[in-house]
Amino acid sequence: MTVTQQRRGRKIMMTPGELDDFLTTQRTCRVATISADGAPHVSTLWFAWDGRSMWLYSVVRSKRWTDLRRDPRVAIVVDTGEEYDELRGAELSGTVEFVGEIPRIGELRAELDVPEMLFARKNFHLEEMPHDGRHAWLRLTPEKVVSWDFRKLAGQ
Structure with a gap:
């Protein structure tokens, strides 16, 4: 994975x-998309991280899905x-x-x-991914990553 060199907050x-x-152990992310009128839309999802890409299992009849079909650019925060x-x-x-x-x-x-094995184990404690016919997969291989860990300030 390529991590963007941060100018501030190094x-x-x-x-x-x-x-x-961090990404392997966290469950929930916030996904920001761009609505048809240009306004941001933020929603919450579970995700899986495979060491290179973030995998999102989204309801296909959601505003998030509609937004991403029109404009696949996204920003995702895990904190x-x-x-x-x-x-x-x-x-x-x-x-x-x-x-x-x-x-x-x-x-x-x-x-x-x-991704299905990782997602099923982390979120459902199962060995196989259950499919409900309402969700589908989105993969984000990030072009930019910015991170922070304020616990590192304790030693300064």
């Missing part, structure tokens, strides 16, 4: 390994922490790709084997 940015660990010195997160941005059948009904698709 002291608190995550290393590639820290970022990978955690309550107190200032606990805040950690990352913003990933780029263009999503639609992967697999729409909606997903479980056709064999080798490129979905890993």
Whole structure:
């Protein structure tokens, strides 16, 4: 994964390994899309991280899906922490790709084997991905990543 070199906040940015660990263990992200009228739209989703791409399993009859079909540019934030010195997160941005059948009904698709296993284990504690015929896959291989870990300020 390519991590954008941050101009500001270098002291608190995550290393590639820290970022990978963070994205692998977190469940929830906020997805920002652009509505037809140009206004931003933000929604929450579970995701899977495969070490290179973020995989989103989205309802295909959602505003988010409609927005991304029209304009696939997206910004996604994953963050955690309550107190200032606990805040950690990352913003990933780029263009999503639609992967697999729409909606997903479980056709064999080798490129979905890993994200479906990761997603099912992390979010459902299952070994196989359940398919409901309402969701489909989006993949973001980020073009830009900005991260922060305010816990790193404690040593200064």
